[in-house]
Amino acid sequence: MIRGLYTAASGLVAEMARTDVISNNLANVNTSGFKKDRAIFRAFPEMNIHRIGDPAVLSPKDKIDPKPFIGVLGTGSMLDEINTNFSQGSIKNTSNPLDLALTGEGFFEVQTPGGVRYTRDGSFTRNQQGYLVTGDGHYVLGLNGPIQLPDGKDISINRRGEVFSDGSFVDRLLVAAFADQRQLLKEGDNLYVSNQQPLPSNSEVIQGALEGSNVNPISEMVDLITAFRAYEASQRVVKANDDTLGKAVNDIARL
Known part of the structure; x- marks a missing residue:
């Protein structure tokens, strides 16, 4: 659960950076010679997930991996660079x-x-x-x-x-x-x-x-809405993890 909070928080930080870049582009739509920017992200290293607690041996010749591989777990994203588009303006x-x-x-x-x-x-x-x-x-x-x-x-x-x-x-x-x-x-x-x-x-x-600026205000507005939606999704993940932790601390402790 704690890992889920950190993963969702990294998404919040990344979308905040993306929103700042898009907002700066929109603010310079009418700035002569302005070149738009794009926020480029990269993922944190993934983690391999193994199941634990399986029996080590079923029979002398039929062994089971005590920690079978389940899959990978994403650990969040981060801002890698801000890339400038130098295409010609009108x-x-x-x-x-x-x-x-x-x-x-x-x-x-x-x-x-x-x-x-x-x-x-x-x-x-x-x-x-x-x-x-x-x-x-x-x-x-x-x-x-x-x-x-x-x-x-x-x-x-x-x-x-x-x-x-x-x-x-x-x-x-x-x-x-x-x-x-x-x-x-x-x-x-x-x-x-x-x-x-x-x-x-x-x-x-x-x-x-x-x-003129090479910023397309329509596409930037679409990107801005997408960034807001992604930010809201990360907020909901943070809230869900927080609610789960609250139940673990307050309810399970009573048992």
């Missing part, structure tokens, strides 16, 4: 010349107080000093460092990420790719951090557009 035109979208595998490089980070969110602006920055004020990096745009001039950016001001070349956006995107870690604020060496990317830059 491209939405905004007509803002500083809004940039990427098609294909790649990430804009930005300079933060913690070092270089990577993002798919291309909703950039120009700060008071003329630098191209993210919504949180992080500098967008080019081949020559933070990109500074001349004031009062038309800015055009081609598909290779080359930035022009009134036809004059300014810089080229740094767009990084990685050998294994699964090793990228979300840091918050739609930024990724990686210990891998960034590689040149074949992504195309689209000016005047943003990449």
Whole structure:
């Protein structure tokens, strides 16, 4: 009975983690460049169950295993990892010349107080000093460092990420790719951090557009309902085990 409580409790913890991941996905349905996550679980090692108390010998030549094998017992589950889906989001035109979208595998490089980070969110602006920055004020990096745009001039950016001001070349956006995107870690604020060496990317830059989130709100709501139902099932198992333990302590002790 105690083992049943621990097994059910592990299910509660796992479904809580799953619910948190799905809730975060739903909260970022309208976040530019957001990539949805999935909670991946694994089972605890199974236990072999044997019956005990059988007679050891029926006759001199007919022996019975004193502990015959019955089957296996599951011991619960746990969160193994949170996997990010990097599939392409839809491209939405905004007509803002500083809004940039990427098609294909790649990430804009930005300079933060913690070092270089990577993002798919291309909703950039120009700060008071003329630098191209993210919504949180992080500098967008080019081949020559933070990109500074001349004031009062038309800015055009081609598909290779080359930035022009009134036809004059300014810089080229740094767009990084990685050998294994699964090793990228979300840091918050739609930024990724990686210990891998960034590689040149074949992504195309689209000016005047943003990449939408790749979250499907309908499928996420279905997953959320499924997680709630699984959580409720584990709750009922905990209650059933608790009731059984209560009877064992209060009723059997009277006999």
